[in-house]
Amino acid sequence: MSISLSKEEFSLMQKFIRDHCGILISSDKDYLIISRLSRLVMETGAKSFYGLYKIIENNALIRQKVVDAITTNETHWFRDRTPWLVLEEVLLPLYIDQLRKGSRKEVNIWSAACSSGQEPYSIAMCIQRYLNKMNINDISPGDFKITATDISEAVLDTARSGRYDGISVKRGLGAEYLEKFFDKKGIYWIIRDSIKDRVKFKQLNLADRFSPTGQFDVVFCRYVMIYFSDEAKKTLMKKVSSSLSPGGVMFLGNSEILSSDEGIFKKLTYNDETYYSIRR
Numbered sequence: 001m002s003i004s005l006s007k008e009e010f011s012l013m014q015k016f017i018r019d020h021c022g023i024l025i026s027s028d029k030d031y032l033i034i035s036r037l038s039r040l041v042m043e044t045g046a047k048s049f050y051g052l053y054k055i056i057e058n059n060a061l062i063r064q065k066v067v068d069a070i071t072t073n074e075t076h077w078f079r080d081r082t083p084w085l086v087l088e089e090v091l092l093p094l095y096i097d098q099l100r101k102g103s104r105k106e107v108n109i110w111s112a113a114c115s116s117g118q119e120p121y122s123i124a125m126c127i128q129r130y131l132n133k134m135n136i137n138d139i140s141p142g143d144f145k146i147t148a149t150d151i152s153e154a155v156l157d158t159a160r161s162g163r164y165d166g167i168s169v170k171r172g173l174g175a176e177y178l179e180k181f182f183d184k185k186g187i188y189w190i191i192r193d194s195i196k197d198r199v200k201f202k203q204l205n206l207a208d209r210f211s212p213t214g215q216f217d218v219v220f221c222r223y224v225m226i227y228f229s230d231e232a233k234k235t236l237m238k239k240v241s242s243s244l245s246p247g248g249v250m251f252l253g254n255s256e257i258l259s260s261d262e263g264i265f266k267k268l269t270y271n272d273e274t275y276y277s278i279r280r
Contacts, residue, residue, distance in 0.1 A: 003038045005030055009049035013037070016056065017070055020063065021151065021207055024229040036069045067205075068154045075115040075223075076171035078122045082273040083220060083251040087123070090270055091218065091249070092130050096139050107144045110216040110243065112206060113224045114148035117159030117199070118172070121191055123220070124198040125181050141198055147214065149204035160201050162191035206236055215245040223253035237264065241278055250276045 005013075010030050017023050017033075025032055037052065044062060046052040056063045078084055098104040111120040127144050130136075150156050169178060169189045182189040206224060219240055225233045240250060241264045250265065252258070258265055258276065265276040 003034065003041050003049065005034050005049050009053070012053045013049055016053065016066070018229060018232075019207070020205070021067055021071060021227075023070065023207075023227045024232070032070070037066060040065055040069060064153060068152045071152055075118045077118045077169075077173040077177070078126075079119065079172060079222070080254045082254060082275065083222075084122075084126055085273055086249075086251075086270050086275055087126055087218075088130055092127065095144075095217070096136065099139055099143055107218070108214060108216045108245070109144060109146045109218045110214070110220065111146065111148040111199075112204075112219060112221045112240070114150050114156075114159060114201070115152075116155045116164075116168075117148065117162065117201070118168075119220055119222070120146050120148035120159075120199045120201075121162070121195055124195045125177055127198075128181070128195065129177075141194075144198070146199045147202065147216075148199050149202045149206075151203070151205045151207075153203055156201050156203060159199075162196040163188045164191075165189075206239070207232060214243070215248075216243050217245055217248045219244060219248065219250045222251055223256065225256055226253065241265065244278050246278075248277065252276070 010027065010033065013033050014025050014027075017025055033049070037049070040062070041047070041049060041052045044052060044055055046055055052062075052066075056066055095104070095107045099107070109120075109123055111123060114120050123146055124141070124144075128141050131139060131141065148159065150159070165188055169182065178189065181192050181195050183192060184190075207228075221236070221240055225236060228236065237258070244250065249268065252275075258267075264279055266279045268275050268277055
């Protein structure tokens with residue numbers, strides 16, 4: 001059954017998605033609304049997109065289903081080179097030295113828009129691998145607290161389970177990590193508790209007004225703003241800046257570049273790789 005989308009219906013759904021997800025869908029991409037939400041129109045018995053809009057005005061469960069359907073959950077393990085190189089060669093040596101000297105008690109890391117968990121689990125595996133490689137026994141993986149958030153409860157359920165099919169684990173995950181940190185059960189690969197227990201997952205909508213979930217030394221806010229309106233991007237960067245502790249750093253996706261308007265951040269480089277810290 002094909003469901004049409006009028007200009008008026010598009011405007012209503014566009015505004016809802018922008019207000020609740022921070023995502024701006026341009027008029028030439030109305031097919032995204034049709035392709036991702038038509039099934040929900042039928043499931044709810046709404047019969048039209050206007051009917052669906054009226055339902056989501058007063059139904060939190062259906063609102064969440066719209067959010068789950070419309071948000072993009074493209075992700076894979078150890079995405080890009082930048083954060084892992086900087087983490088291993090710049091940040092981890094610094095943090096471990098500070099932990100040893102007692103100038104810090106722990107390291108707090110936030111993976112924003114974590115999708116189905118590949119990014120925060122990659123962070124945990126990177127830390128564990130570094131400690132093993134450097135034969136570090138006086139610092140515990142538990143000294144690194146990883147918080148992971150996403151707007152979608154559906155993908156968070158997958159992340160919390162730590163269960164991935166054969167296609168998912170092949171997307172950026174090397175054989176070394178698969179062998180050391182996963183167990184095969186039937187057609188699935190299950191991440192071991194030594195990694196899974198390192199990550200605390202929470203539902204959080206980055207487009208909402210929210211207080212910082214804590215003060216973080218490292219924030220991974222990657223491939224989020226490419227879907228946001230300019231206004232939503234500026235607002236998000238202010239939220240992230242308020243969540244960073246003094247000396248904290250932020251990683252964006254390799255295709256994301258802060259404009260001159262985001263003067264609260266300054267650009268850092270290491271081996272031609274870019275990351276950011278707060279201007280103070």
